[in-house]
Amino acid sequence: MDKAKAAGIPRLADGHPDLQGLWHNQSGYEAAMANMRNANGNLAVALGDFHGAGFPLPLPYLPIAEKVKDYRNLHDPYHDPEAHCHIPGVPREIEQPTSLFPFQIIQDEKNLVLLFEYTHDVRIIPEDGSSHPKHYWAWDGDSRGRWEGDTFVVDVANFNGRTWLDMEANFVDENEHVVERYTMVDPNAIEYSATVEDPTVFTRPWTLHLTLKRNPPKEQIVYYDCHEGERDVEHYTRSEGNKANKHE
Amino acid sequence: MSRHLLFVLILPVALATCLGLWAQHAGGGSENKGADSYSPSRLSDGTPDFRGIWQARTTAYVNIEGHPAEKGVAAAKSIIIDPPEGKIPYLADALTQRTKNYENRASADPASNCFQAGVPRATYLPTPFQIVQSVGNLAIVYTDNHAYRIVLPSAIPHDDGIDFFMGDSRGHWEGNTLVVDVTDLGDQTWLDAAGNYHSDQLHVVERYTLLGPDTMKYEATMEDPMVYAKPWTVRLLLDRDKRPGARIIEDECLEGADGLWHHVSPFDTKAVAHHDYKAELEAAQKNP
Numbered sequence A: 001m002d003k004a005k006a007a008g009i010p011r012l013a014d015g016h017p018d019l020q021g022l023w024h025n026q027s028g029y030e031a032a033m034a035n036m037r038n039a040n041g042n043l044a045v046a047l048g049d050f051h052g053a054g055f056p057l058p059l060p061y062l063p064i065a066e067k068v069k070d071y072r073n074l075h076d077p078y079h080d081p082e083a084h085c086h087i088p089g090v091p092r093e094i095e096q097p098t099s100l101f102p103f104q105i106i107q108d109e110k111n112l113v114l115l116f117e118y119t120h121d122v123r124i125i126p127e128d129g130s131s132h133p134k135h136y137w138a139w140d141g142d143s144r145g146r147w148e149g150d151t152f153v154v155d156v157a158n159f160n161g162r163t164w165l166d167m168e169a170n171f172v173d174e175n176e177h178v179v180e181r182y183t184m185v186d187p188n189a190i191e192y193s194a195t196v197e198d199p200t201v202f203t204r205p206w207t208l209h210l211t212l213k214r215n216p217p218k219e220q221i222v223y224y225d226c227h228e229g230e231r232d233v234e235h236y237t238r239s240e241g242n243k244a245n246k247h248e
Numbered sequence B: 001m002s003r004h005l006l007f008v009l010i011l012p013v014a015l016a017t018c019l020g021l022w023a024q025h026a027g028g029g030s031e032n033k034g035a036d037s038y039s040p041s042r043l044s045d046g047t048p049d050f051r052g053i054w055q056a057r058t059t060a061y062v063n064i065e066g067h068p069a070e071k072g073v074a075a076a077k078s079i080i081i082d083p084p085e086g087k088i089p090y091l092a093d094a095l096t097q098r099t100k101n102y103e104n105r106a107s108a109d110p111a112s113n114c115f116q117a118g119v120p121r122a123t124y125l126p127t128p129f130q131i132v133q134s135v136g137n138l139a140i141v142y143t144d145n146h147a148y149r150i151v152l153p154s155a156i157p158h159d160d161g162i163d164f165f166m167g168d169s170r171g172h173w174e175g176n177t178l179v180v181d182v183t184d185l186g187d188q189t190w191l192d193a194a195g196n197y198h199s200d201q202l203h204v205v206e207r208y209t210l211l212g213p214d215t216m217k218y219e220a221t222m223e224d225p226m227v228y229a230k231p232w233t234v235r236l237l238l239d240r241d242k243r244p245g246a247r248i249i250e251d252e253c254l255e256g257a258d259g260l261w262h263h264v265s266p267f268d269t270k271a272v273a274h275h276d277y278k279a280e281l282e283a284a285q286k287n288p
Helices: A026-038 A043-049 A063-075 A233-239 B003-007 B092-103 B277-286
Strands: A021-025 A103-107 A111-116 A122-126 A142-148 A151-157 A177-186 A189-197 A206-214 A226-228 B008-010 B052-056 B080-082 B129-134 B137-142 B148-150 B168-174 B177-183 B203-212 B215-223 B232-240 B252-255 B261-264
Touching: A021 A026, A026 A206, A063 B277, A103 B129, A111 B137
Parallel strands: A122 A142
Antiparallel strands: A021 A103, A021 A206, A103 A111, A111 A122, A142 A151, A151 A177, A177 A189, A189 A206, A226 B008, B052 B129, B052 B232, B080 B232, B129 B137, B137 B148, B168 B177, B177 B203, B203 B215, B215 B232, B252 B261
16 A cells, blocks of 8 residues: 655655645545535535545445344444534535535644544544553544555554444444554645454455545634534434333 | 434634744744743743643632632632732622522532633643643643634634634744733633633633743733723643653533533543443334
8 A cells, every 4th residue: 555655745854744724625625616516505415425535345244243234224323423412423524514614733742633624523633652541432433553665654443433434324333443654745635545344343454545644734623512412312312222112 | 314413513613824924933932021940941942831731720610719628629729829818809799790600500610511721721620631732733632522713823813703612812922931822712711610710701811831840830810801900820830751651532411310410530431331232222213
């Protein structure tokens, strides 16, 4: 996967590629913009209609996991943690929200930091050779980074088993393990891949590929927040595992 | 396909600015009025190096005007240095509102909704924050509700007409002190857990100064003509977390069965959702 040393890309004093700046998912952005035009500028329609851009669908589910996915998609869409304003998790945060809400990279020599506009999600990725903690379960998991040539490779584990991959109920659980690769191929493009394995959900690992494009130079992150407004008791109780389904 | 967005209140807006304007403010030592003698290590562009994890050495999160000992928290003095009596100079009506806030604090505190804490409250929460910094960039990442602020150079004007939980921050260096001007703060945050509050007219000027390699002085001056009779100032110290491998941990609230949101530590086994797909499908068949 490692590219030869890319010429003409910005570099830090230590020689590593300088990935700093604002980035977005190019193909997702294009799909969203196309949908926005079709929908007379209705942002909600755009957000819902470009799910899965970059995922190698259909994903290689174990039979029982596929049934769970299909059931949730048909009957329990509010199970989607994004509907509850939660952190999207990895790699969804790179794939879907960044189509409309960019993220910023800051490299402070000790860490590569991802600051996402969407839900003010943050990942501080240490580059110190340290390993994952024990007994830690998070929406974004735990990220440890290293350089392989010009590629920044991030090992992500310690997930909490609560995230979905998109709005169609594709999902992962607490056994998810991701290896991300960020390779700057020109000053305005990063090739991104995420290899996802989860032995209790999928039969084999699979890989997401997409291209991150640099935002125009005068743009900046705008603070975004998300809190639940409407309280739909029926759907929320169903989302909590049917323990209190009021139709019983 | 809009079903998911029915549930959310989002506050996005488009803005434009540019980075890289820090340099013209860097190294302006002649303007240092603080006369702090410590000379911090520096980034390659000469700006003081504030990187690291910091934690307030105070329990001001309980009540910035000071508080008696309670619930395992030691008594503390006011962190307000101006006015010298250590009390917020509320307007008369605002003081009445503060009293109401205090009486209803268990449910009225915005923190009970897992909202971002706002400024300056985020600085003296009982959880640490991390400053990430590179040439041309400075961001403050808080543990609490994974809030963050990107401090843009003062040369770029504030954005007007919109409020953010964590405000809109512009910074410049006065000698070795980072001065951050914060506007666009909303009225949905408090200053502490005791009902001390502000309106959406709040304007905060923060001053961050290293006193030594592991100690930072923090001052913030609050101005809000809707609530305060005059500006007032807090001061506190922050300690560097020097433990090897120290990290900001993820803080995301979960909605409990009571319909309320609760912080769940990622080190707590309750954070992980163990799945039993067979049972989930069987339950689904019983409740189609």
